[in-house]
Structures are given as C-alpha cells and as structure tokens.
Amino acid sequence: MVEDRLRGDREQPAGKPSELVVLIAEDGTPIGTADKAFVHGLDTPLHLAFSCHVFDRDGRILVTRRALTKKAWPGVWTNSFCGHPGPGEALADAVVRRAEHELGIEIDTLSPALPDFRYRAVDASGIVENEICPVYTATTASDIAPHADEVMEWRWAERPQLITAVNATPWAFSPWLTLQLPLLYPNG
Secondary structure, X not given: OHHHHHHOOOOOOOOOOOOEEEEEOOOOOEEEEEEHHHHOOOOOXXXXXXXXXXXXXXOOEEEEEEOOOOOOOOXXXXXXXXXXXXXOOOHHHHHHHHHHHHHOOOOOEEEEEEOOOEEEEEOOOOXXXXXXXXXXXXXXXXXXXOOOOOEEEEEEEOHHHHHHXXXXXXXXXXXXXXXXXXXXXXXX
C-alpha cells in the first residue's frame, strides 16, 4: 500500500493524531492516502492541497508568517493559510476547517480563484512540496487568533504593498505565494 511505503518504520510523533492526505495521479485522480507526518520529504509524492487568501471588510489581505516549527518553509511569510483535505472531504469544507484550526476564524464568503493551480518547490533543507493546490479567496470579520504551531506572525496588507514586497524580496515569501499572486492579480 502507498501509505505503508511512505510511513516505513517511523512512528507517529507523540501526542499528534494521524492526519491523512490524498495522493493523486498526474491527472488529479485520487490514488491513495498517506500520513501527512511522513508525506513531505525529499521525494514528496503528488498530493492534494489548497491555499486560501483571506480579506477583511476593507479589502486588505491577511498574510501570515509560518511558525518556526513547520517542517517546510519555517519562518517565511505566505498567504493566509493552506492545508490538505482529508480523504472524502470536500475542498470547501477543508478550507473552512483549516481556517478555524490555523487562524481561529470563521469564513464569511468562500470562492474558488485558481482551481487548477499546481506547483512543485524545494526548500533550503531539501523538503519538497508537490501539490495540486486549488486556490480560494475568502472574507472574514473574525478576530485573528492563530494557532502557535502554525502561525508566528500575521498582518493585514494592502494588495499593492504585498505585491511590491513579494517582487522585491521573493526569498522572504513562500514559493506558492510568489507563484499565485501574479495569477490572481495579473495587472498588479
């Protein structure tokens, strides 16, 4: 089984429940599952994920800085939040679930923005992200209350300022954010 191959003899970290991600074929067809704790490595299989860009009532976008304890791209600034749907879980339901877990917020509106977004990137430690990753936009009126294991800092940013910052210092941002912004806002 694919999951057994990825897990090997490694044990689940103490105190962390197992979370499964959906492995997918090149055409996006689900082909199995794997334990999230072991799927991201030096040879990460293609899997399903999502990204979400959250806006406030004033049209500012929420950017977050990934916790230093994150396995991939620790400490970099990124879009509002990301995650993985579980087996059989609708993407929209996974986005709502993850917004609550990662940021402590309720989503008011949710819209698909880049349904076919896909990327592969390697961080400085060699960890690979290899995802079909539909991108959503959302709004919230909630106060931000991030989970410390996920987010170490956050800011509301005006879109032009965020685009300028990413263009000036792309190394300070996640590769998926640097790839998503020009697709979301081709005219800046």
